[in-house]
Amino acid sequence: MRTWFAFTARDTRDLLLSLLPTAFALWISAHLVAGVEVSSPFWLLASAAVLAVGDLVVRPLLGPLVAFLGPMPTVLIGVSVQLLLLHTALTAVPGLDLRDLNALWLVYFWTGLVAVVARWVIGANDSRWVVRELLRHRPRPPGEACPPGLLVVQVDGLSMPLLQFGLHSGTLTTIARWLREGSHLAEGWRAALPSTTPASQAGFLHGSTEDVPAFRWWDPELRRVLVSNRPADAAIIEGRVRAAAHAAGRTGLLARDGASIGNVFSGEAGHAHLVVSTSRAGGSGRPYLRYVARPFVVLRSLLLTVGEIVKELYQGWQQRVRRVEPRIPRRGWYVLLRAVTNTLLRDLNVVLVAQELSAGRSVVFVDFLDYDEVAHHAGVARAESLDALAGIDRVLQTLADVAAAAPRDYRVVIVSDHGQAQGPTFEQVSGRHLRDLVYDLMDREGPTHPVVTTAAGEEMRGRVDVLVRDFATSTRAELVSNRHEEVVASGRDSVVVATAGCTALLSMPDAPQGRLDLDEVGRRWPALVPGLVETRGVGFVVGRRYEEVVVVGPEGEHHLGSGRVEGVDPLLPFGPRAAGELLRMMRFATAPALFVHSTVDPVSGEVHAFEEQVGSHGGLGGWQTEAVLVHPAEWKVAEDLRDRSVPGEAPIVGAATIHEQLVRWMKEVDL
Structure with a gap:
């Protein structure tokens, strides 16, 4: 040996x-x-x-x-x-x-x-020398078995169909080699509604997705909008999710000497870096020393960042010249944010993961969101999105090299939090923003009513804010944390419109829990619900009628509690699991008065984001619910965790189920 x-x-x-x-x-x-x-x-x-x-x-x-x-x-x-x-x-x-x-x-x-x-x-590739430098003070004892360890890498937004395409196209060479050599197996799992990062990470890391209905929503308890990429809001959300998980007898995935890196939530990790919910002003510079002190590393990141900016400007110009459709303008802060995310944050994540592996943490969980954010703006399977995906695949090999030399026998699991569905935006299809449509429909029957909407901010902006907070002074960090705060809606007949991909949540702050019965909505704004479902690009609207959750479509209704359908079932294009997932979400304490969902093309799977996004997720339809799980071949998925409610299907459903499976695998190896 x-x-x-x-x-x-x-x-x-x-x-x-x-x-x-x-x-x-x-x-x-x-x-x-x-x-x-x-x-x-x-x-x-x-x-x-x-x-x-x-x-x-x-x-x-x-x-x-x-x-x-x-x-x-x-x-x-x-x-x-x-x-x-x-x-x-x-x-x-x-x-x-x-x-x-x-x-x-x-x-x-x-x-x-x-x-x-x-x-x-x-x-x-000097990753082997990086491994030596990281572990030179912690050599593996010759002849001794190493304790087990687990590295979970989240590839944000990767869908199972795109994984299959990447294996054939040569985009995912590392994953393809693992699968062909037989060390790993891959299968899809269903990201249940809402198919968003905060909901899935709450499930992965804490074992509960309770009361997380979207990326942002009106919170009836706090009487303001909660946005999961704000440090203060993420801390509140994690506290609630943790309490729900503990009540169900679950603890955080990383509670036993684990490390959380680049995530929304901590998973109760004792070692958290660039985590939104635990972000704080300043702190020790030690985690970043290995990155900033190596010769030319900072300069390399800066040069690559500039290169990424040039590449983004060129690729956006190419889409316009070639008249690629659908597309959106790719300008403003996104150009810089993409560059920072695809270079600086990726490099920092790799260094931080390597450090925690070398320290022998029992479980390390890291999120790479490069592909997800590029796909939002460029498209799900466009060349620039695949390039970002290939970059993550190269990182996987580096992390595998580090894991192989670490003081634990680390097994690597790859998981995605959701997929992405593509399509022209709602504004491109209908000719106006959902905010303006709601305003117009409310105003038809009387005087103008105020409508408060949330900004369509990117997930990456929250991660960059966390990086700024970590490097800034306390005063500057608080300014960064609070600068996206929206005006709190108040007064009778005000409506909050919170968009999340191809879904939108409408809440009425003056009503109990922010909700009104469909009949009361009809009395206040007779044109609102009929006008929404008749608009091109809107698939259905969900509300409540006499304690029954009802899905209203252009030609019929679906009563979720009883299963009764009147006319044409509006959920028919969304599959047999849509009804159960909508019913569960609408029973959350944070559920809105009205839940609006875009249409889905039955052939192409295209949806229409209510935000300026070509690729989107958060709802149903297309690839957005088709997430990925790549795991060691000797670790089998428990049959009792598969959902057989739909005849002929037996998938894993929900991020909380992924949490349960990870916990079981950890117990199998005495981790």
């Missing part, structure tokens, strides 16, 4: 591949920057080695210091250390001469830029 410190031919190759790009970049920089002279290319390789060794020596010494300084000073210290190491590499190595200190910045820039390009061209 090979010991931890054994050195192989592959290790030699990896070492050279990690040094050659840096040496090549230094050589290019020496020719581009005045004030640097090189007598022989050999000394450039020695200089690259000095950088690598200096990084290994200096960074452990910085750990105790930055633990007390916070993230922002850590960044400054990290960059300063990189410049100091570069200066040492250019002055201490014979055959190199740095004559102008001001040239150091230019050398730093050009070396970082060329190294990024060179590594991309030759396909250099």
Whole structure:
């Protein structure tokens, strides 16, 4: 058996591949920057080695210091250390001469830029050396069995049909190799209504999705809108979900020395990084030290961020030139947010996961939302969306390499929280925003009534806000946390319209629990419900009539409690499970007065988002409920967890069921 410190031919190759790009970049920089002279290319390789060794020596010494300084000073210290190491590499190595200190910045820039390009061209992968550096103080004892561990990677928005396409197209090479080698199995599971990230993560991490009806909703207890990507609101939601789970005898998935990274909720983890619900101002910079102190890593992220901005602008322009339909304008803050999400946040997540694996956490759960956000704006299976998906697949291999060298025997599970359905937006189909339609229908029968709507913000904005909070001062962090606060609706006849993908929740703040009976809605606004269901792009409206939950369509009604259908069943295009899921959601304490859902095309599965999204989720229809579970082949899905309520089908249904299955697998391996 090979010991931890054994050195192989592959290790030699990896070492050279990690040094050659840096040496090549230094050589290019020496020719581009005045004030640097090189007598022989050999000394450039020695200089690259000095950088690598200096990084290994200096960074452990910085750990105790930055633990007390916070993230922002850590960044400054990290960059300063990189410049100091570069200066040492250019002055201490014979055959190199740095004559102008001001040239150091230019050398730093050009070396970082060329190294990024060179590594991309030759396909250099120094993940094995990252593993060695991470675990050099925690070697696996030779001959001893390692305790088990679990790494759960959430690929946000990945649907089962797209996974199958990715296996054939070469987009998902890592997952494809695992499946073909037989180490893992893949199957779809149904993301029950609402098919949103907060609902699914509440189920995954806490075992309950109770009272989470959408991404944002009017809360009758707090009498304001709750939005799950706000730190303060996410903390409230997690507290409620945790209480419901504990009442049912469930504890958080990560409660036993687990780590939650980049998620909406913590899962009761003792180690939470970039988690919305536990976000706080400032904190220790130690988790980010490995990222910011490595030579050229921060510069690499900045350069890739700029590259991602250019790529997004080009891809959006290409959609317009080629007249790709459906499409939406891809401008404004989204361009920068996409760039940050697909580079900086992804890199930070990888480093943080690697650190927690090296620390031997029992369970690590991380969310990569790159694909989901690009698909919202570009389309579900468009080239740029698949490119983001391929990037996550490459990350999976790096994490698998880290897991293989960690002090635990980690098994890797891949899960998605939902899929995505594509289609032109509701505004493109109907000619106006849902907010304006509701306003018009309410105004037909009398004076103008106020309508308060929520902003169609992106999920990624919440994660970026968490990053800003973590790096900002306390005062700045609170400003970031509260800057999206909406006006609280009040007064008779006011209506809150909260959109979430192809669904919208209408609540009446002046009514008990924000709800009115369908008959009362008809008396106040006779044109509202009929006008909604007659509008192109609206599939049905759900409300209550004498304690019965009723689905109203353009040509009929479906009474969910009794199952009675009058006329044409409005739920027919949405499948046999739609009725039960709608009934469950409408019984939540947070359920709206009216639940509006878009139409679904029976052939293409296209839906119409009430937000500016080409790809959307949150409701029923298309690929949005067809989520993914990839698990070790020796771990079988329990048959009693499969739902056989529909003849001929036996899928896993609901994120809480995924939680139960993960818990059972953990018990099987004594985790």
